[in-house]
Amino acid sequence: MVHQYKNNGYNIVLDVNSGAVHVVDDVTYEVISLFESGTREEITERLKETYSETEIAESYGEIQELVANGELFTEDEYQDYIEQFQTRPTVVKALCLHIAHDCNLKCRYCFAEEGEYHGKRALMSFETGKAALDFLIANSGNRRNLEVDFFGGEPLMNFDVVKKLVSYGREQEKIHNKKFRFTLTTNGVLLDDEAMEFANQEMANVVLSIDGRKEVHDRMRPFPKGAGSYDLIVPKFQKLADSRNQERYYVRGTFTRYNPDFSQDVLHLADLGFKQISVEPVVAQPEDDYALREEDLPGLFEEYDRLAVELIRRRREGKDFNFFHFMIDLEGGPCVAKRLSGCGSGTEYLAVTPWGDFYPCHQFVGNEAFLMGNVKDGIWNEKLQNEFKSCNVYAKEKCRDCFARFYCSGGCAANSYNFHGSITDAYDLGCRLQKKRIECAIMIQAALAEES
Amino acid sequence: MKHVKTLNTRKLQNTVKKGGCGECQTSCQSACKTSCTVGNQSCENK
Numbered sequence: 001m002v003h004q005y006k007n008n009g010y011n012i013v014l015d016v017n018s019g020a021v022h023v024v025d026d027v028t029y030e031v032i033s034l035f036e037s038g039t040r041e042e043i044t045e046r047l048k049e050t051y052s053e054t055e056i057a058e059s060y061g062e063i064q065e066l067v068a069n070g071e072l073f074t075e076d077e078y079q080d081y082i083e084q085f086q087t088r089p090t091v092v093k094a095l096c097l098h099i100a101h102d103c104n105l106k107c108r109y110c111f112a113e114e115g116e117y118h119g120k121r122a123l124m125s126f127e128t129g130k131a132a133l134d135f136l137i138a139n140s141g142n143r144r145n146l147e148v149d150f151f152g153g154e155p156l157m158n159f160d161v162v163k164k165l166v167s168y169g170r171e172q173e174k175i176h177n178k179k180f181r182f183t184l185t186t187n188g189v190l191l192d193d194e195a196m197e198f199a200n201q202e203m204a205n206v207v208l209s210i211d212g213r214k215e216v217h218d219r220m221r222p223f224p225k226g227a228g229s230y231d232l233i234v235p236k237f238q239k240l241a242d243s244r245n246q247e248r249y250y251v252r253g254t255f256t257r258y259n260p261d262f263s264q265d266v267l268h269l270a271d272l273g274f275k276q277i278s279v280e281p282v283v284a285q286p287e288d289d290y291a292l293r294e295e296d297l298p299g300l301f302e303e304y305d306r307l308a309v310e311l312i313r314r315r316r317e318g319k320d321f322n323f324f325h326f327m328i329d330l331e332g333g334p335c336v337a338k339r340l341s342g343c344g345s346g347t348e349y350l351a352v353t354p355w356g357d358f359y360p361c362h363q364f365v366g367n368e369a370f371l372m373g374n375v376k377d378g379i380w381n382e383k384l385q386n387e388f389k390s391c392n393v394y395a396k397e398k399c400r401d402c403f404a405r406f407y408c409s410g411g412c413a414a415n416s417y418n419f420h421g422s423i424t425d426a427y428d429l430g431c432r433l434q435k436k437r438i439e440c441a442i443m444i445q446a447a448l449a450e451e452s
Numbered sequence: 453m454k455h456v457k458t459l460n461t462r463k464l465q466n467t468v469k470k471g472g473c474g475e476c477q478t479s480c481q482s483a484c485k486t487s488c489t490v491g492n493q494s495c496e497n498k
């Protein structure tokens with residue numbers, strides 16, 4: 001399968017099953033589009049008014065060479081491999097610890113319902129967190145790198161327990177020959193010097209929630225009484241990012257229907273000095289006033305294009321920054337097994353509530369139908385676990401012919417469930433934005449390759 | 453090649469034999485939490 005598109009003056013051809021990316025001239029772009037449906041003579045006949053026969057012949061020869069090398073028109077031969085791969089015994093390697101089901105902000109789009117996740121406010125005890133880490137170690141098989149995200153609500157509302165759990169984890173990793181990678185997702189309200197120092201010592205990554213321009217941020221991320229949080233958090237986030245040498249963190253925002261010109265928010269964050277930036281489309285039900293709609297898509301695509309061009313420009317000027325959704329490593333990205341078997345929710349990745357209950361991921365927390373077990377008894381809902389285990393791209397009808405399946409792995413199971421009532425469907429609007437981002441990400445690589 | 457510039461040399465087919473160690477980062481632990489960004493992750497078994 002081949003996906004070809006034009007963007008920012010580049011003719012790009014992605015050979016989906018090999019991952020090969022080719023930048024081609026106009027004649028080759030057209031020959032490739034006709035290659036499988038006509039003979040060499042038919043293609044020449046069709047194109048000879050626009051291109052010389054020599055050009056067409058040269059181009060055709062190069063295409064044949066790519067086909068012979070397994071870099072063009074390759075077949076998808078991975079289905080059996082992935083299905084066998086997924087019958088391996090399940091190990092758990094990552095936990096999202098809901099250390100606090102409470103929050104000091106009242107963000108309008110919060111899927112956690114201001115931190116409560118359809119339940120009551122609660123903080124995780126050290127004992128529950130400890131049992132979760134013990135469960136992770138015991139169920140991680142031979143995986144060495146174990147990931148634990150301190151999530152909420154707002155995790156710094158339960159900072160003492162975070163510190164104790166990290167200390168416990170450091171002690172246990174030596175005993176069991178494991179390596180904990182702790183991460184923290186925070187809104188910044190309680191971020192003080194002590195928390196920053198701790199984060200710099202212990203956190204492999206820190207996710208700092210900020211949406212962009214002050215008016216955009218304050219509209220969606222107010223305190224419970226209505227005041228905006230931008231002025232309080234920005235200096236702290238700048239200080240933390242600098243103290244981490246602008247590495248191993250993300251400022252992470254959400255854009256909604258209220259800021260369709262979201263590229264300005266990304267650039268605002270870059271202008272504040274942040275080098276690691278992630279700004280994602282909101283996922284909301286259609287009745288929410290801030291939800292993105294089908295008719296917003298053309299404008300959002302233009303925003304991604306604008307952002308991609310600006311990112312290239314700034315990189316040329318030495319003022320570059322990383323935009324998470326444009327990051328793509330064409331040489332060293334994930335293997336096929338990782339790409340096609342999904343995000344790991346419900347299998348190698350689990351969310352843990354303050355009470356120690358397991359859910360397939362943070363987005364399913366609070367939906368009792370998705371309760372999988374708890375830190376004391378382990379996973380008892382094996383039926384649900386198996387459902388998630390078999391949720392790969394080949395189980396999803398919509399993904400079979402999609403060029404993006406090697407990049408999104410079939411998309412987010414929670415989004416699929418929330419929009420279609422099934423984890424093997426796909427959230428269509430999200431898919432279209434994802435595809436656009438992949439196209440931009442590859443175009444950026446083409447532009448950078450041209451310079452080198 | 454005169455008409456084609458290929459940006460990468462690594463083919464996904466070649467990752468079938470060595471792949472699947474599972475040591476790379478879980479996508480939702482990086483910076484998303486509401487999308488699925490497996491393609492953004494880096495291989496830890498190069």
